[in-house]
Amino acid sequence: MKVAIYGQYYQNSTEPIIKDIFLFFKTNNVEMVIEENFLEMLHEKDLVQKGYKTFSASTSLDNSFEMLISIGGDGTILRAATLVRNSGVPILGINAGRLGFLATVQKENIDSFLQFVIDKNYTTSERTLLSVTCDPKNDAIEEGLNFAMNEITVSRKDTTSMITVETHLNNEYLNSYWADGLIISTPTGSTGYSLSCGGPLLTPDVKSLVITPIAPHNLTARPLVIPDDTEIKLRVSGREDQYLVSLDSRIASVKNESVLTIKKTDFKIKMVEIPGETFLKTLRNKLLWGEDKRN
Ligand SMILES: NC(=O)c1ccc[n+]([C@@H]2O[C@H](COP(=O)([O-])OP(=O)(O)OC[C@H]3O[C@@H](n4cnc5c(N)ncnc54)[C@H](O)[C@@H]3O)[C@@H](O)[C@H]2O)c1
Numbered sequence: 612m613k614v615a616i617y618g619q620y621y622q623n624s625t626e627p628i629i630k631d632i633f634l635f636f637k638t639n640n641v642e643m644v645i646e647e648n649f650l651e652m653l654h655e656k657d658l659v660q661k662g663y664k665t666f667s668a669s670t671s672l673d674n675s676f677e678m679l680i681s682i683g684g685d686g687t688i689l690r691a692a693t694l695v696r697n698s699g700v701p702i703l704g705i706n707a708g709r710l711g712f713l714a715t716v717q718k719e720n721i722d723s724f725l726q727f728v729i730d731k732n733y734t735t736s737e738r739t740l741l742s743v744t745c746d747p748k749n750d751a752i753e754e755g756l757n758f759a760m761n762e763i764t765v766s767r768k769d770t771t772s773m774i775t776v777e778t779h780l781n782n783e784y785l786n787s788y789w790a791d792g793l794i795i796s797t798p799t800g801s802t803g804y805s806l807s808c809g810g811p812l813l814t815p816d817v818k819s820l821v822i823t824p825i826a827p828h829n830l831t832a833r834p835l836v837i838p839d840d841t842e843i844k845l846r847v848s849g850r851e852d853q854y855l856v857s858l859d860s861r862i863a864s865v866k867n868e869s870v871l872t873i874k875k876t877d878f879k880i881k882m883v884e885i886p887g888e889t890f891l892k893t894l895r896n897k898l899l900w901g902e903d904k905r906n
């Protein structure tokens with residue numbers, strides 16, 4: 612068995628996690644291929660021996676990998692998705708961060724969870740992604756990386772003034788949102804930024820997207836759930852020349868009046884689900900459902 616290992620940061624708390632993972636996989640004869648920048652950080656701290664094979668953003672993973680293990684928080688998983696791309700390699704997140712909504716394995720239980728991996732006793736949950744193209748073309752929206760697992764947003768830049776987001780669905784006019792911005796969220800992203808702006812929660816397997824305005828000044832503008840095969844076109848205007856487009860954690864500046872076309876990608880990202888660690892359990896645990904002792 613071969614696994615890819617990825618992390619974005621090195622902190623003191625990385626050491627015990629790495630030790631646990633490496634010892635477990637070595638004992639079980641699992642080959643580890645490590646993302647090149649992360650391996651450099653581990654070498655600097657003298658945490659692992661030399662001689663490991665590496666991968667990078669430019670050498671895409673293939674289906675000879677059982678999975679990619681992401682060490683960090685949700686942000687690290689979002690970045691891991693840009694390494695996995697359309698390879699079909701599933702992602703398992705070990706939560707070294709704070710919330711860890713997508714990173715489901717707690718660092719205290721690494722061994723018992725990795726045993727499920729060795730035994731191939733896990734399922735995968737397929738996540739819909741969104742892609743964006745810009746007309747005229749915008750080099751800051753990197754070709755090949757123009758997709759998001761959580762959401763694509765447009766928002767105001769360098770101003771407190773609101774933007775107007777003219778929105779068409781399948782070429783039919785929907786609305787011109789007058790707001791700080793607009794979020795187009797996948798079901799995965801529905802528990803992220805969209806939730807903070809009053810959007811609904813979607814389970815990951817729902818075939819829908821959510822359009823959630825960010826602080827709309829039109830008080831009747833509400834989050835809207837649409838089928839995930841909808842083509843969404845946005846044209847932004849505002850006082851500044853440019854506005855911001857975000858794809859999960861990444862941002863680009865786009866010129867006003869450009870047309871953004873957003874639709875789901877033709878590939879999905881697979882997230883590893885360990886027995887007993889379901890989305891519903893994560894909802895209860897991370898959103899503290901059931902903590903109200905009155906019921
Ligand atoms: N006001 C907000 O809630 C807000 C604002 C900007 C971005 N975000 C989210 O942050 C993401 C980028 O992450 P980052 O690490 O670069 O930023 P960050 O460091 O600001 O962290 C954002 C927080 O959102 C959580 N998060 C990310 N994806 C999530 C998901 N699918 N479900 C539940 N929680 C999730 C993370 O655990 C983290 O606590 C964006 O995709 C967006 O969803 C949220």
Ligand SMILES: Nc1ncnc2c1ncn2[C@@H]1O[C@H](COP(=O)(O)OP(=O)(O)OP(=O)(O)O)[C@@H](O)[C@H]1O
Pocket residue numbers: 618619620621622623624625682683684685686687688707708709710711712
């Ligand atoms: N490899 C790592 N080793 C140890 N700690 C890490 C590692 N990666 C991330 N962390 C910790 O997690 C924090 C958040 O990481 P990351 O940016 O991946 O997640 P996030 O998007 O902020 O989400 P979350 O709220 O789930 O932590 C970091 O600031 C750090 O404290």
